[in-house]
Amino acid sequence: MHLNEKPVLSVKNLVVRYGEGCPHCQENLEKNRCSVCGSVWAANDISLEVYPGEVLGIVGESGSGKSTLMKALYFDFAPTSGEALLRDYKDGSKNIWDASSAEQRMIRNNIMGMVYQNPVLGLRMNYSAASNIAEKIIAAGSRNAGKMTERATELLEAVEILTSRMSEAPKNFSGGMQQRVQISKALANNPAILLLDEVTTGLDLSVQSKVLDLIRKIKAKYGISILLVSHDLAVIRMLADRTIVMLDGKIIESGLTDQILEDPQEAYTQQLVHSLI
Amino acid sequence: MEILVIKDLAKNFYLHNPGLEIKSCQNINLSLEKGQFVGIVGLSGAGKSTILKCINRSYLPMQGEIIYDSEAFGEINLATATEREILYLRRYEIGYVSQFLNVMPRTTAKEHVMSALLDMGVTAAEADDDAKEMLSYFRLPENLWDLYPATFSGGERLRLNLAHAMVKRPRLLMLDEPTASLDHKTKILVKDMLKKLKDKDTSMLGIFHDLEFMEGVCDKVFNISEGAFYGES
Numbered sequence: 001m002h003l004n005e006k007p008v009l010s011v012k013n014l015v016v017r018y019g020e021g022c023p024h025c026q027e028n029l030e031k032n033r034c035s036v037c038g039s040v041w042a043a044n045d046i047s048l049e050v051y052p053g054e055v056l057g058i059v060g061e062s063g064s065g066k067s068t069l070m071k072a073l074y075f076d077f078a079p080t081s082g083e084a085l086l087r088d089y090k091d092g093s094k095n096i097w098d099a100s101s102a103e104q105r106m107i108r109n110n111i112m113g114m115v116y117q118n119p120v121l122g123l124r125m126n127y128s129a130a131s132n133i134a135e136k137i138i139a140a141g142s143r144n145a146g147k148m149t150e151r152a153t154e155l156l157e158a159v160e161i162l163t164s165r166m167s168e169a170p171k172n173f174s175g176g177m178q179q180r181v182q183i184s185k186a187l188a189n190n191p192a193i194l195l196l197d198e199v200t201t202g203l204d205l206s207v208q209s210k211v212l213d214l215i216r217k218i219k220a221k222y223g224i225s226i227l228l229v230s231h232d233l234a235v236i237r238m239l240a241d242r243t244i245v246m247l248d249g250k251i252i253e254s255g256l257t258d259q260i261l262e263d264p265q266e267a268y269t270q271q272l273v274h275s276l277i
Numbered sequence: 278m279e280i281l282v283i284k285d286l287a288k289n290f291y292l293h294n295p296g297l298e299i300k301s302c303q304n305i306n307l308s309l310e311k312g313q314f315v316g317i318v319g320l321s322g323a324g325k326s327t328i329l330k331c332i333n334r335s336y337l338p339m340q341g342e343i344i345y346d347s348e349a350f351g352e353i354n355l356a357t358a359t360e361r362e363i364l365y366l367r368r369y370e371i372g373y374v375s376q377f378l379n380v381m382p383r384t385t386a387k388e389h390v391m392s393a394l395l396d397m398g399v400t401a402a403e404a405d406d407d408a409k410e411m412l413s414y415f416r417l418p419e420n421l422w423d424l425y426p427a428t429f430s431g432g433e434r435l436r437l438n439l440a441h442a443m444v445k446r447p448r449l450l451m452l453d454e455p456t457a458s459l460d461h462k463t464k465i466l467v468k469d470m471l472k473k474l475k476d477k478d479t480s481m482l483g484i485f486h487d488l489e490f491m492e493g494v495c496d497k498v499f500n501i502s503e504g505a506f507y508g509e510s
Binding site for chain 2: 001003212237241259263
């Protein structure tokens with residue numbers, strides 16, 4: 001850990017608004033919806049930085065804008081305004097949302113890895129587990145079948161999927177296995193940053209702990225930076241170095257994870273922490 | 278030479294619901310010399326742990342300064358240092374040990390102790406050797422080293438906690454009642470380890486129920502209710 005390292009990802013003033021907006025939007029927001037024009041501010045002035053090897057946790061209730069942020073970063077849709085700089089894309093000098101479609105594809109394939117809450121969004125369910133990984137490698141430009149098989153084997157072993165099952169389609173796998181295949185797919189091209197969106201939600205406890213353990217090992221082994229969205233504070237406590245709390249599309253509090261959990265300052269964060277079972 | 282100087286530290290907790298301010302510690306002034314052990318005493322709820330947590334920045338200090346003489350940064354105010362600076366200091370210079378064990382799922386006892394060293398960049402082989410040495414020292418049976426601590430007894434967990442905090446030999450170590458439920462023999466081991474760390478210039482702030490037991494290790498005692506030091510050995 002070096003303090004003079006540049007952030008791997010830096011997001012500045014991200015806004016994702018559904019609707020035209022009006023001059024009075026910001027003064028008339030009820031939660032994140034403008035009472036005058038009806039526009040919804042799904043992400044409202046979000047700024048954050050993720051440093052090398054760091055896990056930045058994002059917590060907040062449903063509809064707070066966590067997944068909106070992740071999906072905007074992964075180009076699932078274009079934001080209304082804002083800037084995101086990646087250390088590994090033009091040395092952090094160009095906004096990724098201004099990149100051409102080809103460049104955005106390159107960023108998705110080579111620099112970022114995304115794991116969705118719903119594996120259906122991240123995997124081709126009818127292709128084999130190995131083909132899912134190979135697809136990502138091919139998208140990054142490689143054509144060597146031997147190397148692809150080698151890499152798929154290595155990654156599936158890393159996520160504890162039996163290589164004897166690498167030819168099977170993920171539709172035949174359990175939810176936990178699908179999540180692990182998704183993680184291995186996201187890691188296929190050694191990304192600088194991994195976006196994890198509620199990856200343990202809906203999994204039973206033993207599978208959850210397997211996935212958490214996997215994330216910890218990935219962080220240690222690859223020194224990868226992780227943006228981790230979860231509404232499970234136990235997950236955040238275990239993995240995140242720093243944490244951001246979101247409410248109604250805005251960041252309302254941020255700090256060291258243990259400080260956020262032990263000494264929360266905002267009313268919503270206190271309510272969230274006090275609800276912890 | 279002082280490694281830590283706390284000036285006018287105050288910490289209150291404001292609970293939005295029901296709109297209540299809880300006073301914890303006020304006007305705390307204390308200093309810690311390099312290689313010194315300062316014990317903190319006071320009634321339950323007096324704010325002893327709050328002081329340690331403010332230094333560790335698990336709590337945000339409301340007022341005052343916590344000046345730490347860091348190897349990496351020189352003098353730094355822990356009350357206002359950036360999150361990245363605090364994370365750096367926790368990783369390389371400052372240790373904190375409480376009564377509670379916080380372990381990742383599916384992490385064995387040995388891996389837990391090793392993790393403190395691996396985070397510092399120590400090689401896996403070296404971390405493995407040091408972790409084994411520390412676990413042996415605290416007499417955690419060898420057949421438990423490769424098991425997950427979820428099923429360990431309270432005493433075993435505490436010993437694991439101590440091994441994890443002490444294996445990296447921090448410059449500043451904070452101890453929040455880490456021997457609360459240990460047997461006499463293990464307490465003596467803890468005391469001997471604290472002496473060893475002191476000899477290697479680790480400075481310590483500790484909260485112990487039975488400070489008399491720490492005689493020979495503890496240089497000064499700070500009484501939080503009086504806001505002053507008393508007794509020096």
